[in-house]
Amino acid sequence: DSGVTQTPKHLITATGQRVTLRCSPRSGDLSVYWYQQSLDQGLQFLIQYYNGEERAKGNILERFSAQQFPDLHSELNLSSLELGDSALYFCASSVGEGRWIQETQYFGPGTRLLVL
């Protein structure tokens, strides 16, 4: 158990819909990262938040947005969903900002999204 929690575990929805994925980092961790993993694919970095502020952006679509709240939990919002958005979405956390040197990331169990 990494200490990172994600809800829900599974999500089935239809094209055009909007969903919200939730992540609670490990106690004491200030950074939250979101990744997308499609079938048999690698981990695509979407976005990082540190202590409530956006710190780095990866290949995140404009239809996707995220935020980190004062209690440090984070939400990833996916809108106007397409079939190709079906994937496993992981959240990870780390202690610090990780700007200059990488920090160990602790991954949650993921949310499996299926868009029909």
Added chain:
Amino acid sequence: GQQVMQIPQYQHVQEGEDFTTYCNSSTTLSNIQWYKQRPGGHPVFLIQLVKSGEVKKQKRLTFQFGEAKKNSSLHITATQTTDVGTYFCRTNAGKSTFGDGTTLTVKP
């Protein structure tokens, strides 16, 4: 941006054989991390390498960081069925960048 290539994409071995995955970067890396993702699981941190030419061992796993800090390798000696999974390298402190991973299957 920083590019990292991981090879091979897949590796099938007989139990007891050795296994190696390589991570190659187009730019000099400050450090590199390795993660393992078991089938149906989430990535789990294995190790971090920082120094040029660094070699670290964890039981049957040997991790190396190249002298030029542009490549790294993970070698498993005498694979076991418990080694199955996908091994990822991670680079770039600024924008978290994972390699595409090497998926290892082990035939008993």
